[in-house]
Each structure stands twice: as structure tokens, then as C-alpha cells.
Amino acid sequence: MGRLSFVMAVVxxxxxxxxxxxxxxxxxxxxxLDRSQSQMHQLDNAWRQLQLDRAELARNARVDRTARDVLKMISISPDRTIYLSQPPAAGQVGGGQ
Structure with a gap:
């Protein structure tokens, strides 16, 4: 009986x-899991912020302002526009031989 009690105690x-x-x-x-979910929320918020930043940087008004201020570009005007026409290269008339 003592041996059985010992085995049961060990078990x-x-x-x-x-x-x-x-x-x-x-x-x-x-x-x-909690840490990973917290990091997921932080990364999701960062992704959304990046999407908003990208949309802001791609707006036409911002691109136009950057072109004018940084690159010193000016708007086109018909009196300053030159149209060039070039005759087609030999062998390209008619779509091939």
C-alpha cells in the first residue's frame, strides 16, 4: 500500500x-499575442498615415506649387509654344514591307 501511495504522490x-x-x-x-496585436494596430495606423501623406503629396495643387517654387517651372502659353513635326522615317510609311 505504501508503494502505491508513493507512486500516486509522484504522479x-x-x-x-x-x-x-x-x-x-x-x-x-x-x-x-497582446504585444503582436498592439504592434499590428501601430503598423496599421502608420500605414494609414503614409497613405494620407502620399495622397497629400500627389495632389495637383502641391505638384504645381513644387514645380513652380522648387523647379522654377512656368505654365505653358500658346505664344511660347513651338510645335515640331518630323517626317516619318523611311520604311515606316504604309505599315511595313
Whole structure:
């Protein structure tokens, strides 16, 4: 009877250690999941901000202002526009031979 009690005590202790270990691992996984979800939300917010920044930078008014201020470009006007026409190269008339 004493041997059976000893075996049962060892099994009970092993079960208790296993339970504590599995709960600890579950807690660690939950903490990691929470951190990952928090990072996901931060990255999602950063992505949305980047999309807004890109849309702002691509607006026509901003592109026009940058062209005028930084690149010193001016708007086209018909009196300053020169149209060039070039005769087609030899062999390209008629679509081929």
C-alpha cells in the first residue's frame, strides 16, 4: 500500500508541475499575442498615415506649387509654344514591307 501511495504522490506532483508549466506557457503566449496585436494596430495606423501623406503629396495643387517654387517651372502659353513635326522615317510609311 505504501508503494502505491508513493507512486500516486509522484504522479500527482508531476501533474501539478505540468499544470503550472502549461499555465505559464499559456500566459506567455497570451502576452505575446497582446504585444503582436498592439504592434499590428501601430503598423496599421502608420500605414494609414503614409497613405494620407502620399495622397497629400500627389495632389495637383502641391505638384504645381513644387514645380513652380522648387523647379522654377512656368505654365505653358500658346505664344511660347513651338510645335515640331518630323517626317516619318523611311520604311515606316504604309505599315511595313
Amino acid at each position: 500527482l506532483m508531476a501533474s501539478a508541475v505540468s499544470l503550472v508549466t502549461s499555465r505559464y506557457q499559456a500566459r506567455q503566449l497570451f502576452i505575446e
